[in-house]
Amino acid sequence: MASALEGVLKTVGFIVLAALPLVILWFILRRMSATARSTVKTGLRLHPPRRISGTSMTLVMVDGKEDREHYFFDAESFYLRRGPVPTAVPLSQITSVTRTSDVIYGRYVWQVCFSKASGRKCVTFTNNLTLFNRDFLLFLEAVRKANPLATVERAGVLF
Numbered sequence: 363m364a365s366a367l368e369g370v371l372k373t374v375g376f377i378v379l380a381a382l383p384l385v386i387l388w389f390i391l392r393r394m395s396a397t398a399r400s401t402v403k404t405g406l407r408l409h410p411p412r413r414i415s416g417t418s419m420t421l422v423m424v425d426g427k428e429d430r431e432h433y434f435f436d437a438e439s440f441y442l443r444r445g446p447v448p449t450a451v452p453l454s455q456i457t458s459v460t461r462t463s464d465v466i467y468g469r470y471v472w473q474v475c476f477s478k479a480s481g482r483k484c485v486t487f488t489n490n491l492t493l494f495n496r497d498f499l500l501f502l503e504a505v506r507k508a509n510p511l512a513t514v515e516r517a518g519v520l521f
Contacts, residue, residue, distance in 0.1 A: 369507040390493065391518060399454065410436035411448075412497040416469060427469075433474075433487050435501045442485060451476045453508035459501075460515050462486065472517075491517060 411434035434441040434448065440456060441448040450482040456476045464471040466488050475484040498517060508512050 411439075411441055412436065412500065414489055414498045414501045416467075416490045430488070431485075432486065433506060435497075437504065440476070440501075440505075449479070453505050456505050456509055456512055458480070458513040459505055460513060461517070489517065 370377040384418050408442070413432065413434050415431070415433035419476050424513075432443045434443065439450040439452055441450055443449075456474060456480070458473070458475045462471045462473055464486075469488040471486050472489055473486045475482060477483075502514050502517055505512055
């Protein structure tokens with residue numbers, strides 16, 4: 363009888379030990395997402411501008427030299443920087459932020475579409491989201507707040 367009880371306790375112990383890292387990771391991710399939402403909802407000032415793109419694979423020519431695209435945001439605008447002068451797009455003009463099926467260096471490519479006077483424009487980039495850098499989550503929440511009708515997908519460290 364004692365050996366059967368020991369076997370059950372060992373099995374339960376192994377299950378708890380195996381599930382513990384997953385529960386801790388889930389808790390950290392939930393906490394990170396909740397903190398990002400509360401930062402935007404409480405109206406805390408976001409330090410301008412915050413970078414949300416990873417290293418760009420797109421090379422552009424600026425003044426005869428190769429340069430990469432970079433994407434930033436602050437509380438009011440989304441910035442596309444090609445060269446020294448960024449282009450600002452108000453967050454309220456963003457119509458969608460969606461994850462594509464493309465993967466670069468293990469990260470999904472995200473597409474941000476916005477409306478301009480000349481029509482709809484979309485840009486794609488990989489985000490720089492990590493456990494310690496939540497700027498992309500803050501961007502998603504800022505877009506949701508600025509334009510409730512925009513299609514904004516959820517993001518996580520693994521995608």
